Amino acid sequence: xxxxxxxxxxxxxxxxxxxxxxxxxxxxxxxxxxxxxxxxxxxxxxxxxxxxxxxxxxxxxxxxxxxxxxxxxxxxxxxxxxxxxxxxxxxxxxxxxxxxxxxxxxxxxxxxxxxxxxxxxxxxxxxxxxxxxxxxxxxxxxxxxxxxxxxxxxxxxxxxxxxxxxxxxxxxxxxxxxxxxxxxxxxxxxxxxxxxxxxxxxxxxxxxxxxxxxxxxxxxxxxxxxxxxxxxxxxxxxxxxxxxxxxxxxxxxxxxxxxxxxxxxxxxxxxxxxxxxxxxx
Amino acid sequence: xxxxxxxxxxxxxxxxxxxxxxxxxxxxxxxxxxxxxxxxxxxxxxxxxxxxxxxxxxxxxxxxxxxxxxxxxxxxxxxxxxxxxxxxxxxxxxxxxxxxxxxxxxxxxxxxxxxxxxxxxxxxxxxxxxxxxxxxxxxxxxxxxxxxxxxxxxxxxxxxxxxxxxxxxxxxxxxxxxxxxxxxxxxxxxxxxxxxxxxxxxxxxxxxxxxxxxxxxxxxxxxxxxxxxxxxxxxxxxxxxxxxxxxxxxxxxxxxxxxxxxxxxxxxxxxxxxxxxxxxxxxxxxxxxxxxxxxxxxxxxxxxxxxxxxxxxxxx
Numbered sequence: 001x002x003x004x005x006x007x008x009x010x011x012x013x014x015x016x017x018x019x020x021x022x023x024x025x026x027x028x029x030x031x032x033x034x035x036x037x038x039x040x041x042x043x044x045x046x047x048x049x050x051x052x053x054x055x056x057x058x059x060x061x062x063x064x065x066x067x068x069x070x071x072x073x074x075x076x077x078x079x080x081x082x083x084x085x086x087x088x089x090x091x092x093x094x095x096x097x098x099x100x101x102x103x104x105x106x107x108x109x110x111x112x113x114x115x116x117x118x119x120x121x122x123x124x125x126x127x128x129x130x131x132x133x134x135x136x137x138x139x140x141x142x143x144x145x146x147x148x149x150x151x152x153x154x155x156x157x158x159x160x161x162x163x164x165x166x167x168x169x170x171x172x173x174x175x176x177x178x179x180x181x182x183x184x185x186x187x188x189x190x191x192x193x194x195x196x197x198x199x200x201x202x203x204x205x206x207x208x209x210x211x212x213x214x215x216x217x218x219x220x221x222x223x224x225x226x227x228x229x230x231x232x233x234x235x236x237x238x239x240x241x242x243x244x245x246x247x248x249x250x251x252x253x254x255x256x257x258x259x260x261x262x263x264x265x266x267x268x269x270x271x272x273x274x275x276x277x278x279x280x281x
Numbered sequence: 282x283x284x285x286x287x288x289x290x291x292x293x294x295x296x297x298x299x300x301x302x303x304x305x306x307x308x309x310x311x312x313x314x315x316x317x318x319x320x321x322x323x324x325x326x327x328x329x330x331x332x333x334x335x336x337x338x339x340x341x342x343x344x345x346x347x348x349x350x351x352x353x354x355x356x357x358x359x360x361x362x363x364x365x366x367x368x369x370x371x372x373x374x375x376x377x378x379x380x381x382x383x384x385x386x387x388x389x390x391x392x393x394x395x396x397x398x399x400x401x402x403x404x405x406x407x408x409x410x411x412x413x414x415x416x417x418x419x420x421x422x423x424x425x426x427x428x429x430x431x432x433x434x435x436x437x438x439x440x441x442x443x444x445x446x447x448x449x450x451x452x453x454x455x456x457x458x459x460x461x462x463x464x465x466x467x468x469x470x471x472x473x474x475x476x477x478x479x480x481x482x483x484x485x486x487x488x489x490x491x492x493x494x495x496x497x498x499x500x501x502x503x504x505x506x507x508x509x510x511x512x513x514x515x516x517x518x519x520x521x522x523x524x525x526x527x528x529x530x531x532x533x534x535x536x537x538x539x540x541x542x543x544x545x546x547x548x549x550x551x552x553x554x555x556x557x558x559x560x561x562x563x564x565x566x567x568x569x570x571x572x573x574x575x576x577x578x579x580x581x582x583x584x585x586x587x588x589x590x591x592x593x594x595x596x597x
Contacts, residue, residue: 123303130537131574135311138559138567211426218428223544223556238430245434248442256431263426
């Protein structure tokens with residue numbers, strides 16, 4: 001209303017990232033790009049044995065050395081990006097979408113629906129995540145759809161709890177009461193009144209949960225229970241080449257670095273989210 | 282102690298019992314999802330239908346799932362964990378010694394990580410904003426945001442590949458001397474300590490910073506009390522509750538870490554047993570190990586909550 005005289009500069013500044021945030025964003029975008037363009041970027045076919053030596057060192061021909069069979073490590077890491085980023089992204093979207101929908105529903109409807117849902121998800125939450133993953137894989141076997149669903153189920157309770165806590169706060173506000181008096185149904189309340197007000201924190205939570213999922217997925221793959229050979233995500237690449245660890249082979253170091261750089265940069269990105277997104281509640 | 286504290290604690294314990302029941306149901310359902318018939322899988326392709334039928338009867342697989350669940354729970358209460366599919370030994374016997382090994386690992390890790398985390402967390406909070414604090418915070422965030430096996434491989438690279446202090450991954454199964462014992466324990470304990478201490482340091486630091494921001498600490502500062510007196514006499518006693526709470530919560534991260542660490546270092550503990558059980562689809566073994574892990578996790582989180590209740594002076 002009184003912003004007519006204001007220059008657009010401060011408005012844009014509120015959306016701007018600071019330096020740390022930009023570095024994080026750049027690495028995350030780079031990972032996404034690599035995942036999309038993987039087959040074009042990989043210098044060698046992933047299954048092809050290009051080195052006569054195994055656990056070869058870094059060289060001009062093989063930038064990141066070779067793995068335990070003499071395959072090019074750089075190509076395998078680039079292709080592995082697809083599995084790590086793709087599976088984690090799929091799982092986090094399902095987990096957060098489910099958690100937010102159920103959380104908002106529980107907050108708006110209240111009563112026994114809220115009680116039953118909260119109690120049930122709290123119980124699920126008290127199963128250690130890695131153990132849950134182990135059991136699911138033991139029970140149904142490991143394939144990529146199973147992995148995505150398992151990871152989504154494991155992190156849904158956390159997303160539910162977070163969204164519910166936010167939605168309960170919003171639910172007590174006057175405009176919700178007004179909307180209720182107006183005679184709006186729960187669907188309208190959830191979509192038009194609550195969701196816009198919790199969007200920012202939910203997005204930040206999504207990023208955080210993405211990190212947890214990448215960590216768990218890598219952990220499971222490292223145990224040999226995640227992505228199955230001949231495909232390999234970053235965790236599986238570490239497992240495959242663990243024999244090279246005593247020699248300090250690049251084949252075991254670089255997948256680890258890849259995981260660490262992705263998770264740390266997502267963390268940096270979330271910690272330095274622009275004010276406008278973060279404080280939206 | 283008033284009755285309100287008592288009822289809060291009782292309420293928390295009841296919630297834990299309910300949770301444990303739901304968890305046991307989840308464990309049972311998850312491990313019963315196995316596609317295909319267990320008896321057929323066990324006997325292999327050459328089995329006759331009669332043999333399969335006999336085994337199904339012997340293993341009570343022909344009973345309804347609800348009944349099997351009741352039998353399983355009743356067995357757990359009697360200490361009867363069932364029989365391993367893979368080698369026909371009682372699960373309790375398989376788990377026994379392994380559980381002791383894992384507890385040793387967890388105990389030694391706790392012994393190292395708690396004092397380390399207390400010192401680093403509290404000092405980082407006192408010197409908040411200094412270079413020291415920033416270094417500690419950066420390291421803990423770095424440790425938290427990478428998977429446990431990356432911490433383990435990095436520890437191996439540093440301590441055995443570059444410094445040659447410790448053997449890398451191969452471990453002798455027989456232990457003849459104290460030095461050998463130390464060498465077997467060193468790498469797993471170092472890795473777990475890093476993982477667990479990082480969590481603890483963060484939470485301890487946060488708890489201490491909150492205490493240092495309270496009015497009575499400000500009052501002590503205005504009275505002219507020395508920095509050490511403010512920290513040791515005014516802030517620390519009140520921060521103790523939240524800190525113990527943080528310790529118990531962080532120790533629950535040990536459970537996840539133990540699974541990775543025992544596998545990577547080939548440590549003969551219960552987590553390694555469980556991962557092997559998953560590979561061979563040995564369901565009774567996996568069920569029992571899962572229950573032990575869940576119970577451990579629940580004990581720690583319940584303990585954390587109860588400490589938080591007891592430490593709140595407003596409830597006394």
